[in-house]
Amino acid sequence: MISFQPSEEQGQIIDMVRRFAADIVRPNARDCEEDKAIPDDLLAKFWELGLIANSIPEDCGGYGFERSAVTGALISEELAYGDLALALAMLSPTLFAYPILEMGTEEQKKKYLPGFCGETFKFATSALMEARVTFDPTDVKAQARREGAEYVLNGEKCLVPFADRADLFLVFAATAPGTGAPGIEGYIVEKGTEGLQVGEREKYMGLNALPLYRVALAECKVPLENRLGGPGGCDFQRILNLSRISWTAMATGVCNATKDYAANYAKERVQFGEPIASRQAIAFMLADMAIETDAMRFLAWKAAWLADRREDCTREAYLAKLYAGEYAARITDNGVQVLGGHGYIREHPVELWFRNGRGIEIIDGLAIV
Amino acid sequence: MIDFELPPALKMVKDFAHGVARDTFRPIARKYDEEEHTTAEEIAFMGPIMAQRSSERRKKPKKDADEPKKPRAETEDRIGAIMSTVVGSEEFSWGDAGLLLAIPGNGLGNAAIAAVATPEQEERFAGKFAAMAITEPGSGSDSGSISTTAVLDGDEWVINGEKIFVTDGKQCDIVVVWATVDKSAGKAGIKSFVVEKDRPGVTVTKLEHKMGIRASDTASIVFEDVRIPKDNILGSPEVKTKTEGFKGVMKTFDNTRPIVGSMALGIARAALEFTKEKLEEEGFQFRYGLNKCRLGAIEREVLVMESELEAMRLLIWRAAWMGDNGRANAMEASMSKAKAGRMGSEITRRCVALLGPMGYSREWLVEKWARDCKINDIYEGTQQIQQLVVARNLLGYSRAQLK
Structure with a gap:
């Protein structure tokens, strides 16, 4: 049955992570970038959401919810909407935990997973x-x-x-x-x-x-x-696929943030006596950003959905990330372009998204759903 | 629950359409490209099938109304007519998009009637091949500026005006005509009327010679004091002060735009599949998973196009799914058509180039697909009109704020 509607439970997770991204991630993103460091209390606040322990089985100390790549994609997008670097940092324990969870031996699960269900952020x-x-x-x-x-x-x-x-x-x-x-x-x-x-x-x-x-x-x-x-051994191709899905979802978050920021700016910035958003040259750029961002999101969902069904999604995950890399570079570039000279100044986040967005095409690993 | 599995009924639609596309459409695709304005008798058998399908669809809601209404869980999604049509159209267009348009009973007018007709009208026009007449020599994208008039005279409407670019205008039985009942009311005065082709005063004056989709005729029709019964009007005859009436007519586009998108998708898929096959015969490989610098230039180009095809399909499905589930989807419908129209053209054009002189040659169908696909970025609203719709929705702007 075809549906583009996240489940009620996923909807609640989206709401929670979206709020977290708006209240905690975005307001701290610029400082963290300039300081080249993330304060521990930010990581602690993320840890309190319990998102990683959620998918770890109860007998390993977690909450035992069903692990889902689709849910992982939803979380990845919302966090990256706040900031890509912080999203990668906050989800970094999953780089170790999720492969163990999916492919580890019983001994490996028992030995390592409880460490991800504790009170404090687990660096792995x-x-x-x-x-x-x-x-x-x-x-x-x-x-x-x-x-x-x-x-x-x-x-x-x-x-x-x-x-x-x-x-x-x-x-x-x-x-x-x-x-x-x-x-x-x-x-x-x-x-x-x-x-x-x-x-x-x-x-x-x-x-x-x-x-x-x-x-x-x-x-x-x-x-x-x-x-x-x-x-x-492990199914390395699957790890790679789950990573590509996460990157596609995070790219979607970055692009969606860029689109929203550029659209709001264009509605407020008055030149030639009217908001620049009233000009097709700007409005059409924004329309394209919206179209490609949605497409990217669904490509991530489709590959994640296949992964959840334990079907081979090598092709879909690869094509999704290929698409995400290509369009994220273009969209974040246009984000700077819509803001013109102001977009080039570090007061606005679009230049940061441009620099972060460039990495999407290049980096594999570093994220997993 | 996010899900991309086609339900069994849709799989049947897909398989049926693919079978017809492969066994009937493809083998005669070149013939009707060369013999423009000849009716393809080979596809006449599709007429009764389409009529049967639409009559089944008409009967369905009545049957449901008799049954006690079961509360529908929020997560339970409906798969309806639009999704079924986009899935079918992709396959038919993979065979031949011109022939798809020429299937008797499959006209845009039929879609308009299905969307807004009363049960009485639906019965009366059942089994008729209905074309749609909107465009005029002076009104293209600005469909609110049409000048064809409808004047009520006793129990009859009198229609006067000239329509151009009427798809299936020659072949059809009836035409859904957009006309104004009150020019001073602007868009609010625009209504649609069902005009039978055999009424006195209806004349097909011209058949266009087109770049592609030649299996489907495109006609100019002149209406000269054409009298039709009063109840041939679709929707309410009342002219409201605001533009509600016009918005109603425009709403058909929310359903038809994803369908046009799926036609671009079907053609582009045909071109890309064929191109890959030919390149593979020449020893090219297409591998999923390699780093950019290890991919061949052609390999990469083809893989990027494959990702574009997937993106097109998902945007189309989202718009169709929304429409079937009663969600407002004007923006999403335009997004799907903007994407599919543009990329369909681009993919088919690139395929021509990838196959060199053979791609350009009329020996193969690739050059034809490039010609056929281009129209999808134009009709039912050009690329630029779709972008306007998307941008206005995105920015919350009115027509005055974003012209």
């Missing part, structure tokens, strides 16, 4: 991206080789959120080069493990509020049971 992360021009998530250069009762990890990762504070890392590495997604597995590396080296904090065009680090693995040894999913 994952490491996928690598700093090279031709990086592709299905062709990672980080290697895992088995030696007796251990896996030995080697490689260099970039764009690892909160690597300075994370207790737990999920590191993606290939058992043999060039085998694509099926050859990539996740390895649980605890903080302090020998050979896990947290490097310099990275500097990017945008997303400055989010602490992103280089992480090196030098003969880093983890026990066999630390492989995500145990001997059977």
